[in-house]
Amino acid sequence: MDEGYSPRWIVFIVDMVIVEFSLFLAFLLRYNFELADYDKIRFYIGMITILVVRGSLSAIFKTYAHIIRHTSSMDIIRLVASVLIGSLLLLASSIIGRIIITFPVIPITVIIIEGFLTMFLMTNMRLAFKFIFFRILTPYRLSNPVLVIGTREKAVFTREALEIDRNIKNKVISFIDSSNPQKKKRLAGLPIHELNELEFLIVRHRIASIVLAKDDLLESEKEYIASLCKDYDIKMLYAPESWLSGDSTIVEMKEVTIEELLTRDPINLDKTHIHQTLHNKSVLITGAAGSIGSELTRQIARYNPRQLILVDQAETPLYDMDLELKERYNISNCNIILADILNKDRMEKIFSFFHPDYVYHAAAYKHVPMLENDPIEAFRNNVIGTRIIADLADKSGVEKFIMISTDKAVNPTGIMGASKRMAEIYVQALNAHSETSYITTRFGNVLNSSGSVIPRFLKQIREGGPVTVTHPEVTRYFMTIQESCQLVLEASVMGTGGEIFLFDMGEPVRIADLARKLIRLTGRNENDIEVQYTGLRDGEKLFEELLLQAEPCKPTHHPKIMIAERKPYNYENIIEHIDNISLYATSQDEISVVKLMKKMIPTYKSQNSVYKKYDIN
Numbered sequence: 001m002d003e004g005y006s007p008r009w010i011v012f013i014v015d016m017v018i019v020e021f022s023l024f025l026a027f028l029l030r031y032n033f034e035l036a037d038y039d040k041i042r043f044y045i046g047m048i049t050i051l052v053v054r055g056s057l058s059a060i061f062k063t064y065a066h067i068i069r070h071t072s073s074m075d076i077i078r079l080v081a082s083v084l085i086g087s088l089l090l091l092a093s094s095i096i097g098r099i100i101i102t103f104p105v106i107p108i109t110v111i112i113i114e115g116f117l118t119m120f121l122m123t124n125m126r127l128a129f130k131f132i133f134f135r136i137l138t139p140y141r142l143s144n145p146v147l148v149i150g151t152r153e154k155a156v157f158t159r160e161a162l163e164i165d166r167n168i169k170n171k172v173i174s175f176i177d178s179s180n181p182q183k184k185k186r187l188a189g190l191p192i193h194e195l196n197e198l199e200f201l202i203v204r205h206r207i208a209s210i211v212l213a214k215d216d217l218l219e220s221e222k223e224y225i226a227s228l229c230k231d232y233d234i235k236m237l238y239a240p241e242s243w244l245s246g247d248s249t250i251v252e253m254k255e256v257t258i259e260e261l262l263t264r265d266p267i268n269l270d271k272t273h274i275h276q277t278l279h280n281k282s283v284l285i286t287g288a289a290g291s292i293g294s295e296l297t298r299q300i301a302r303y304n305p306r307q308l309i310l311v312d313q314a315e316t317p318l319y320d321m322d323l324e325l326k327e328r329y330n331i332s333n334c335n336i337i338l339a340d341i342l343n344k345d346r347m348e349k350i351f352s353f354f355h356p357d358y359v360y361h362a363a364a365y366k367h368v369p370m371l372e373n374d375p376i377e378a379f380r381n382n383v384i385g386t387r388i389i390a391d392l393a394d395k396s397g398v399e400k401f402i403m404i405s406t407d408k409a410v411n412p413t414g415i416m417g418a419s420k421r422m423a424e425i426y427v428q429a430l431n432a433h434s435e436t437s438y439i440t441t442r443f444g445n446v447l448n449s450s451g452s453v454i455p456r457f458l459k460q461i462r463e464g465g466p467v468t469v470t471h472p473e474v475t476r477y478f479m480t481i482q483e484s485c486q487l488v489l490e491a492s493v494m495g496t497g498g499e500i501f502l503f504d505m506g507e508p509v510r511i512a513d514l515a516r517k518l519i520r521l522t523g524r525n526e527n528d529i530e531v532q533y534t535g536l537r538d539g540e541k542l543f544e545e546l547l548l549q550a551e552p553c554k555p556t557h558h559p560k561i562m563i564a565e566r567k568p569y570n571y572e573n574i575i576e577h578i579d580n581i582s583l584y585a586t587s588q589d590e591i592s593v594v595k596l597m598k599k600m601i602p603t604y605k606s607q608n609s610v611y612k613k614y615d616i617n
Helices: 008-030 037-061 073-101 108-141 153-162 195-205 219-231 241-245 271-278 291-301 315-327 344-354 368-373 375-396 415-431 453-462 481-494 511-521 571-586 590-600 610-614
Strands: 144-149 170-177 190-194 209-212 235-238 282-286 307-312 334-338 358-361 400-406 437-443 445-447 467-469 478-480 500-503 531-533 553-555 561-564
Touching (some): 037 108, 153 170, 291 307, 291 315, 344 375, 437 481, 453 467, 467 511, 511 531
Parallel strands (some): 282 358
């Protein structure tokens, strides 16, 4: 039993006292406060009967087991159900008694009156105690003023849950309505203010934290709230979904991150179609321990596939992924396989043993400067590795093969983008010679993925700076990991084979602005953390091309997904070209590898690279 909480037996005794009092008052009301001797006998017999019935049901429904001052709507529902069932049992016994002995133990009218009285007194006793504790006793010791964004049920439940925690000592000052201003209105005894009054309230009440209890906040509204939070050193938190149901259990709230501040409007998925497609299927994911692969695994697992085959060569991340799936998501139909996609014999054994229906190919090398220094490994992993997995998908009769590509494959300026473009061309050419549907999904930078700018900037900020940016004007398109994987699933379901799906990346973001925003979001400014410019890296573009302008495309039924115009490829010619490059890769002839890559992809023009002199004009 937690310190400061009343023992359960005291609550049970109080409830039974209420039951007996209700019965006594019901008899008095029924007989105009004048009880004959035989009515007194029925009352004494009824006292025992009703104690047995109400006490038994209280034990069954455990109406006394919760903490009174934490009473939730579910507790009230259980209490009402217990009382109603008890009254029905008593009514049944009264009717049976009238039939058998023509003398009911408790009159029907008394049972009805007692039921209403018991229900009224028990529920109001709990609510009154909760009100006294949180509205009269608690506020005198609260020290953490809070604002709640939202005016619906979730906001009310959030207010209750926040004020339960005696350790943190929260006090909700007001609700903020961001969409439908309700001037001079109140909710649950508190005033409702408009969003444009937020800064005034922060200053006036010295607000310590702001809790988002509204799911449809616009990104502009969220960014405005976040900027004020950072300006005034205030925490910005999410209200847990469990509070929406009235479950006031104290749980740790999730702090808003920079990822969520950069997202766009929520993506609407055809979840029914996705479920019909992936349900009871065998799904293989390469690069499953990486940022994209692991999130794909989490999302696909929700659609109840028959089995998941997770392949990666990174031992520790794969081990961590296995633990996460078992402990956090309770997923048991996973096969964790430590393997290199370049090991053809190993991969062939995996395909022949598991017979996957769907393959999501996320394994790839992706760091632009590193691959610029090692074009042979980029070619082997991104092109030959893709070819091995794609060929095995064809040989094994896989239904669909979905390749994860990148916007850097559009008019590539470095080895990384060129290798991914070659992989795209190969699977497109193979699609025309296979029963398997080969689908490519292409999108830009993924926020907070391993090796991306967000973790690097945060690390530099924690270390006191400086934050290094390559160029003051460099811009990139960003998506969150969750958003990109949602679109991959949607595209994989709608694809029939041979398509390259392009994702709407929204507006480009200046990396220098992103760095400054991160500095502000960590409670610092540019006087504390310096932004330094280091110059563009090898193979790096100043501006990423907008995918939808870089090549002809057509819309799909999903507003965020387009299809690039298909181009015919001669499969035999592509095979011959890749085999030729492989010979030079085996002999470690980097220059020849790069020259032949440029020959295969005429739009590949190097930038900030020693390979620029080999461009084909």
